[in-house]
Structures are given as structure tokens and as C-alpha cells.
Amino acid sequence: MRIRLDLAYDGTHFRGWARQPGLRTVQGTLEDALARVLGGDPRLVVAGRTDAGVHAAGQTAHLDLDEEQSARVMQRSGRPGAEPDPVAALARRATGVLGAYSDVAIHRSSIAPAGFDARFSAVWRRYEYRVADRIAGYDPLERHRTTNVRAELDVTAMDAAARSLIGLHDFAAYCKPREEATTIRTLLDFGWRRDESTGVLIAAVRADAFCHSMVRALVGGCVAVGEGRLDVDDLADIRDGLDRVPEIKVLAARGLTLTEVGYPADDQLAGRAEQTRARRALTGDE
Numbered sequence: 001m002r003i004r005l006d007l008a009y010d011g012t013h014f015r016g017w018a019r020q021p022g023l024r025t026v027q028g029t030l031e032d033a034l035a036r037v038l039g040g041d042p043r044l045v046v047a048g049r050t051d052a053g054v055h056a057a058g059q060t061a062h063l064d065l066d067e068e069q070s071a072r073v074m075q076r077s078g079r080p081g082a083e084p085d086p087v088a089a090l091a092r093r094a095t096g097v098l099g100a101y102s103d104v105a106i107h108r109s110s111i112a113p114a115g116f117d118a119r120f121s122a123v124w125r126r127y128e129y130r131v132a133d134r135i136a137g138y139d140p141l142e143r144h145r146t147t148n149v150r151a152e153l154d155v156t157a158m159d160a161a162a163r164s165l166i167g168l169h170d171f172a173a174y175c176k177p178r179e180e181a182t183t184i185r186t187l188l189d190f191g192w193r194r195d196e197s198t199g200v201l202i203a204a205v206r207a208d209a210f211c212h213s214m215v216r217a218l219v220g221g222c223v224a225v226g227e228g229r230l231d232v233d234d235l236a237d238i239r240d241g242l243d244r245v246p247e248i249k250v251l252a253a254r255g256l257t258l259t260e261v262g263y264p265a266d267d268q269l270a271g272r273a274e275q276t277r278a279r280r281a282l283t284g285d286e
Contacts, residue, residue, distance in 0.1 A: 001070045002112040003087060005044070007059040009104035011253065012144045016052040026050070029104055030061075033097040037090065038069040047118045047261040048125050051213070053253030055145060058126075058260040062118040087111050115270025116263075120277050124188055124262040125210060129203040129219045130255045133226075136199035146200060147255035153226030155194045155201055161225040161232045162190040162203065165218065165239060172242045174218050175211035176250075183211050192222065201226075206262075213250050220249040 009026050019028040027044055034042040047060040065073065073086050091109035098104060115121070130146040132138060133153040139146070165187055172183040189206040203219055221238065224230040224247055238245055264272050 001065045001073075002116065003063045003065060003090065004108075004110050004112040004116060004118065005061045005063060005091070005106050006108040007061060007104065007106055008057050009055065009059070010144065011050060011053050011055045013103060014052065016054070017046055017049045026056075026104055029098070030094070030106070033094045034063065036097050037093045038065065038072055040066060040069050042069070045118050047122050048210070048258055050256075050258055051253055054256045054258065056258040059258055060118045060122070060261045060263075062112055062116065113266040113269055115266075115273060117269070117273040118261075120273035121263055121269045122209075122261050122276075123264055123272060124206050124208055125258065126189075126204065126206040126260040126262070127210075127215050128257050128259050129205070129215065129251070130257075131201040131203075131219070131223065131251075132199075133201060135194075136201070139198070142200075144254060145257065147252045149223060149227075151227045153201060153223065154228070155192050155226065157232055158201070158203075158222040158226040159192040161222050161230075161235045162192055162205075162218070164232065164236045166190055169239055170242055171211065171214055171218075171239060173238050173244055174214050174221070174248065176213045178212060181211065185209060185211065185214070190218065215256060216250045216253065217248055219255070220251045221247075223251065224248065 011026070013024065014026050015023040017026045019025050019031065027046070031042050031044060042063055044061045044063055050056060073090060087109055091106040095102070095105050131149055131153070132142070132146050133149045133151055135152055138148050166189065168184070168186045170184050175183045186208045187205070188208070189204060192201055192203050194201050203222065205215055205218065221230065221235045225232055225235065230247055238248060263269065
């Protein structure tokens, strides 16, 4: 039985998604909670492995249950007062183990459609990045999810620079290199707006996939444009140069949130997963 899990977490006190010995991670925390509910040694496969300090409002993962774990889930269906859908109840049970006011929660658990793979079936990921400049001011209540910049930023110039980067390109200039991994990505959407009520600048960026630190570098480039240190056209020129430059700073993880993962129709899930695996095997991509 394959289970789809829809997750959210505050990444402030996690050392990223992936389980690491001796460190508190999202994967390790969730798998330990699921083990208490299901028994055995559950292992999660996630749509996007977020870095230390990065948050998620719409993360997706899947979990394969062995026969014993499946039986433990389904045996609750006949108990008095049990929820009618024992798979859906798994989210509540695991979140209960995590405790009140936990910084990670499973919002939904369901039987995954045939062919579903949280990582390889995904067709896009969407992130949001929040920046507070001098116009917005510093709000201590938002400090864990907003990066503060001590300048007045030109949101119109930032939006124009962001839109100039959209399309299929090699984003090596905006990625931390990994040996034998491609940096070619399709940037589907990228734009900036200023929140009408708070004044905070919000970037919305969507791509088929992202390489390491790509979103935070793209945002850093746009902030440089907003400050007047770079021109609007410079970001595309830097991208096409394929080399990292000191003018592009990788901004703090605190401002970044994975907001949504997109998947095709159920009858296309298996085909998409097979296509993605083949492409990544060919390019050495992670």
C-alpha cells in the first residue's frame, strides 16, 4: 500500500529535510512519529528536499507500507468510534504523536493513485519568498519566515528582472554546482508583488524542478536590482554567462517556503515518473 502525505513545517529548527545522523531533520522527525503508529522502519520519499531553515506549506511525500503496517492501519476501521477512513486517520494519529504546537504536521493522508511517486511524478514546484524592506519595516512576529533588507526596494524593477528569466535555460549561474548534475531548468513563472496590507515584498516562483540554492540566488539577484546595484537586464546576462558572480547573493533560508507541488492527472502519473527517472539518469541530475 502506497500512502500520499501532504505536509507542512516551520523549518527554523530543522537541519533540512533529509535524515542525518545526530541532527534534527523533518524526515527523521516524521519517520520516528510514523514508526510509533505503524511499527517497522517507515521511509518517506519527498517531492522537494528543502534545505536547513526552509519552510513548507504544501510539501508532498509518499510512504510504502508493508503487509504488517497495512494491517495495523486497516484493523482500526472496525473499532467503535473509529474514523470511517483509517488511511485518512493516519495523518491525525501521527500528528498527535508529534505533539501539540509541533513545528511539523501531516495535514492529509490518502491512498496514492496507481503510479504516483511524490518525487518523480511531480511536474512543478512552487515557492514563495518574503522580503521586508524599509517600506515594510521589521516585524518581529514574522522574523522566522521573512528576510529583512535595509533598503527601499523597487518592486517594479524586481518584477521586470524576474520575468526576464522565465523559460528553459541553463541556470548554472544561480545554482551551487553538484558534480555531474545538470543545471538546466524550465522556469515557468517568476514575479514580485508588494503585499497591500503589510508592505512585504513577495516573490512567487514556479519551475519543473530547482537545483541547489537556485530560488534563493534568483531572489538575491532581484534584490540587487531592487537596490539599484544591478540593472534589470543584468540578471539574464548573468544567467547566460553560466558562471556564478559575487553580485548575486544567496539570501537567507528563513524567507523561503515551498507552497505547492503540481502533479498530472492520475492516468499520467506513472508515465511522468518514468520520464523523469529516465531524464535524471541520463543527465546525472539529482
